Amino acid sequence: MRRRYTAGRLLERDLAADPFDEFRTWLHDAVTSGMTEPNAMVLSTVGADGRPSSRTVLLKGFDDDAFVFFTNLTSRKAAQISQNPHVSLCFPWITMERQVLVCGLATPVPAEVSRAYWVTRPRDSQVSAWASRQSSVIGTRDELECAAAEVARRYPDEVPLPDFWGGYRVEPETIEFWQGGPARLHDRLRYRRESAAWVVERLAP
Numbered sequence: 471m472r473r474r475y476t477a478g479r480l481l482e483r484d485l486a487a488d489p490f491d492e493f494r495t496w497l498h499d500a501v502t503s504g505m506t507e508p509n510a511m512v513l514s515t516v517g518a519d520g521r522p523s524s525r526t527v528l529l530k531g532f533d534d535d536a537f538v539f540f541t542n543l544t545s546r547k548a549a550q551i552s553q554n555p556h557v558s559l560c561f562p563w564i565t566m567e568r569q570v571l572v573c574g575l576a577t578p579v580p581a582e583v584s585r586a587y588w589v590t591r592p593r594d595s596q597v598s599a600w601a602s603r604q605s606s607v608i609g610t611r612d613e614l615e616c617a618a619a620e621v622a623r624r625y626p627d628e629v630p631l632p633d634f635w636g637g638y639r640v641e642p643e644t645i646e647f648w649q650g651g652p653a654r655l656h657d658r659l660r661y662r663r664e665s666a667a668w669v670v671e672r673l674a675p
Contacts, residue, residue, distance in 0.1 A: 480649035480657035482670055489645040489661035489668060490534050496570060496647065500563050512560040513539065515550035515576075523550060529561075530587060536639035537572060538579060540587060542604035543634045549605075551576045557640055567650025574642035584636040596629035597621045646673070 486492040500508035509529040516522050523546060531538040537559060541547060551557065559572040588596070601618035608614060621629075646660040656675035661668045 479651065480647065480659060482659060482672065485647070485659060485670060487668070488534070489642070489647075490532065492647060492661075493532070493570060493645065496563075496568065497561075500561075500566065500568070503563075503566055505563065505565055508563070510561075511537075511539075512562065513547060514558045514560070515547050516554050516556070517546075517550040518553040523547070529559075530637070536574075536641045538583075538637055538639050540584065540635070540637040542599065542602065543578075543636050544606075545604040547605075551638065559640055569646075569648040571644075571646040571648065572640060572642045573644045574640050576638045576640045579637040579639050581636065585631050587637065588631045588635070593629060597625075599635050600625075600629065600632055651675070 486495070497508065507528065510526050511529050512524050513527045514522055514524040525547065527539045527541065527547075529537055530540055555575045555577065557574065557576045559570075561568075561570040563569060591599075597618050600621040601614065642661075642663070644660055644662050646658060649657040651657055654675060658673035658675055660671045660673055662671060663669075
């Protein structure tokens, strides 16, 4: 196994050539650390009005090109992505003094990808997805629970994929790996896509 760090520092020579390989190692470290929801990430979007909006979503997959998450396609985040596909993802692994920041373009995944993930979700989560008009104003908690109960009655067996629910792929333009350091001398190493290759740059903390 390769030696990754020297004296608690994150050095260029320790990084994998491909940022997705490096991310895979960091995510494994986060998972095995025992932290809650290591795949949680802060998704930031900007709408047509230029105002940013952030929320925590769950990473549900990644490959050699993109990070994938799923959501209600009528939500605020989906509306803003349709207006401006430039987004950021932040993995705040605070207990490990680590952070990964991804900046790139979000595009919808094919329907078959959403369907393949949908069938793996717990039934209660499927029911909730149908019941919630995500980001819309509702009157009371009872209203939401009644909507969920009605969905459960309507679909006593298999819950179908809603046409308003799906996923997005975020293809990164940059991926930054942040490692906490003593006296605020943190390490920030950023992969930046340049043509078909990745260039690694060190940023001042």
